[in-house]
Amino acid sequence: MSNDFKDYEKGINRLNEILEKMEEGDISLEENVLLYEEGIKLHNKLSKILEKEEGKIRLISEGESKEINEINFLDEEI
Numbered sequence: 001m002s003n004d005f006k007d008y009e010k011g012i013n014r015l016n017e018i019l020e021k022m023e024e025g026d027i028s029l030e031e032n033v034l035l036y037e038e039g040i041k042l043h044n045k046l047s048k049i050l051e052k053e054e055g056k057i058r059l060i061s062e063g064e065s066k067e068i069n070e071i072n073f074l075d076e077e078i
Helices: 003-024 029-075
Strands: none
Touching: 003 029
């Protein structure tokens, strides 16, 4: 498993922890703001990881699509 996937899973787990703490309501305003800030930073990092992986998937899909089109073209009778 690549580091991006590990980082993504860790980030999602931490984001869930943050949400649980904030939903409990037993924290100070200052801690709430700090958790919110951390959550936003995590969200941005996780979004970048997803964008990167989506780009890889698009490249793979486009490559397979081109290969299929090339195969179909070669199989056609002239």
